[in-house]
Amino acid sequence: MTQKPQEDFDRSVEDAQAWMKVVQEQLQLNDNTQGPRAALEARLRETEKICQLEPEGCVKVELVLRAAEALLATCREGQKPEILARLRDIKCQWEETVTYMTHCHSRIEWVWLHWSEYLLAQDEFYRWFQKMVVALEPPMELQLGLKEKQWQLSHAQVLLHNVDNQAVLLDRLLEEAGSLFNRIGDPSVDEDAQKRMKAEYDAVKARAQHRVDLLAQVAQEHEQYREDVNEFQLWLKAVVEKVHSCLGRNCKLATELRLSVLQDVAKDFSRGEESLDRLEEQAAGVIRNTSPLGAEKISGELEEMRGVLEKLRVLWEEEEGRLRGLLQSKGACERQIQQLEVELGEFKKGLQRVAQEGLEPVVKTATEDELVAHWRLFSGTQAALASEEPRVDRLQTQLKELVTFPDLQSLSDSVVAAIQEYQCMKGRNTRLHNATRAELWQRFQRPLNDLQLWKALAQRLLDITTSLPDLPSIHTFLPQIEAALTESSRLKEQLAMLQLKTDLLGSLFGQERAAALLEQVASSVRDRDLLHNSLLQRKSKLQSLLVQHKDFGVAFDPLHRKLLDLQARIQAEKGLQRDLPGKQVRLLRLQGLQEEGLDLGTQIEAVRPLAQGNLSHQHKVDQVSSDQQALQRTLEFLYAGGCCSGLLWWR
Structure with missing residues (x-):
């Protein structure tokens, strides 16, 4: 009675145990996270398939439970503990198998996902790395000035800050790589790979840091140079003001005090030369790190400052020499004053002679010869005024030499007034000269x-x-x-x-x-x-x-009247004749008319040359010729008809 349930129970237990053994063996074969990613993915797929077999295992365990129920219902009480013990073993084995299936698949899946996340982060890191390599690859461009260099330094600092910010991601990547390597043992995440990644990052960081250091040095060097230039320019401005304070009419200092101030200025020139030499040495280093246009600007600035310093030195030397000359010789000054007065008198006489020659504008009604005479007069005046240019220069030079003496104000005013009168006369003569020449040009253009x-x-x-x-x-x-x-x-x-x-x-x-x-x-x-x-x-x-019109009328009018006469006579011949003699007479008349018509055509063609060059005449000749030809055809038709009718009458 219990033999069959016992056999069913034993068979279901054996079947379930055999199934779980096979599953556990497969899990043991795939329960490994070591190796390359492709192998890990293959094991992940295998464990996923094994997990999908769980319903099949449930069915087998369920069969065991049913067989156990049937056996327990029929067996003796002494057999039940054994059956229940075997049933508990099956349940424990099933739970272990299911747990093993889940844990094995989850462990492999977690490692695979962990690896995938690492690869995504690594790709992101290397995309940043390549972008940074491209950004740091070009050599440092030379900039125009300090502001551009500071902008360039700021950009390089931003890149370096970006590199520093990536250190956190790199540390996390290296930590993840170490954790993965402990689980998978793949060479792509071993210590050498981690060291390479760290070395590549360090190289980029070193390059970014080097660029920042270099640009900072370049900007600092240019900034220091600019500060020194500004300081030198302030000194130069102060010296220029000090020298100019000793020049001109507005200076109220005595000659001896002016000379003393200029001698104090002389002590500053040597210091200025040394400062400018140091600036040029600094500029050589700055120019090496500056664009050609910026270097040209720096060189021009240095040349301009040296030019100002040299001009200031020349001005100082001239003024000092002039003051020393004034102190050394008052008599020379008096002789210069006399010479200036003589020169001024001769200059005024020359201006009076020029004024007497006339600088009046030319009237609008002047003839061409008068305009030429005035132009020659203005040209002579222009030459005379030009010959006075050396005298004007001498007067101005002498005036500059004596301008420091306040007691010569009236003489200076006279010289200035004479020179202004000269300039006015010169300008007026130039305007009249140009106006006369312009008027002559218009006259010559008129034809x-x-x-x-x-x-x-x-x-x-x-x-x-x-x-x-x-x-x-x-x-x-x-x-x-x-x-x-x-x-x-x-x-x-x-x-x-x-x-x-x-x-x-x-x-x-x-x-x-x-x-x-x-x-x-x-x-x-x-x-x-x-x-x-x-x-x-x-x-x-x-x-x-005109002649042809007269000749054509004389020749054409008779021909036209003759054509009209022939048309009337032909019209009269169109009637019928009663007898043969009448028809014969008409044929004779028609014959005569034909000869007259042919003669008329010849006369018309003879008149045709007179109509050449005149469309109206040509049209008249063409019309008469057309009428003559139509008339001739009518005569031929009448003549032919008359011949036929006469022949029939004769028969």
Whole structure:
């Protein structure tokens, strides 16, 4: 009675144990996180498949439970403890198997996920690393000035700060790599890989730090140079003010005190030279780290400061020498004053002579010869005033030498007034000279402008008279052409006169401008000659057309009347004849009319040459010729009809 349930229970227990043994063996084969990522992924897939077999195991355990229930229901009481013990063993084995399945798969999955997160973080780190390598790869660019160098340093500091910020991520990566290596033992995360990553980061950080240090040194060097330059410029400004305080009329110091101040200034020049030399040595280092344009600016600044210092030294030497000369010789000063007074008197006499020659503007109604005479007068005045330039320079030089003496104020005012009068006369003469020359230029341009207007008129007359249809038009435009030819002759005379003034034009406007004007005149003369000849030809043509109008009328009117007479006579011959003699007479008359018609055609063709060049005449000749030909065809038809009717009558 219990044998079959016992067998079912034993078989289900054996089957479940065998299934769990196979599963545990498979788990033991895959329960390993060591090795490369591909192997770990394969084991992860295998454990996932094993976990998917859990329902199958549940079924087998459930079969054991059912078999146990059936067996317990039929077995003796003494067998139940054994059965329950085996049942507990099966349950414990199942729980261990399920736990093992879950833990094995979870452990492998956790390592795989941990590795994946590490790889993502590592990729992010290396993307940053490559970006930073690219940013630090280009060499340091030379900058224009201090502000640009400070901007460049600030940018490099930002890059270094970025590198420092990545240290936290690197430490976390290295920590994760060590943890992974303990679990997977893969060479991609071993100590050598960690050291390489750390070395690469340290290299980038060292490069960023080196760039910051270098740019900081460059900026600091330029900043120190700029401070020294500003300090030197302040010193230079103070020395310039001190020297200028000893110069000019506004200085109230005595000559001896001025000389003492200048001697004190001389002690500062040596210190200034030493400071400028040190600045040039500093600038050499700054220029090496500055762009070409910035280096050029620094060099120019140094040259400018040295130039100011040299000019100041020259000014100091000149002023000191002048003051020493003043102290050494009062008599020399008096002689200079006398010489200046003599020079000033002669200069004023020269200005009076120039003023007497006249500096009045030219009236608008002046002739060309008067304009040329005034221009020559102004040119002579200009030369006379130019000859006074050396005297003006001497007066100014002497005035500068004596300007420090306050008791010579009236003499200085006289010199200044004379020089101002000279400048006014010179400016007025220059304006009159230029105005006269400009007026002459307009006068010489006037024939050319008139010629341009005449050319437009002549061309319009030529275009209009290309084909004149009737006699009134010829009578209208022929006088206009004759007037244009008269104007052309007048313009040619004016242009010819202008071509004879080569020397005058050269002296007035210069050889280049005069040559251009004469070339324009020559070109205009050639254009005028062409249009003039065309107008002459057109005049001859119109005059011949007038003659042709008279000859054509004399020859054409009789032919037209003869044509009308023939048409009337032919019209009269179109009636019927009663007898043969009448028809024969009509044939004779028609024969005569045919001969007259042929003769008329010959006369018309003889008149045709008289109509050439006149569209109206040609049209009249063509119309008469067409009527004559139509008349001739009518005669031939009538003659042929008359011949046929006479032959029939005869028969």
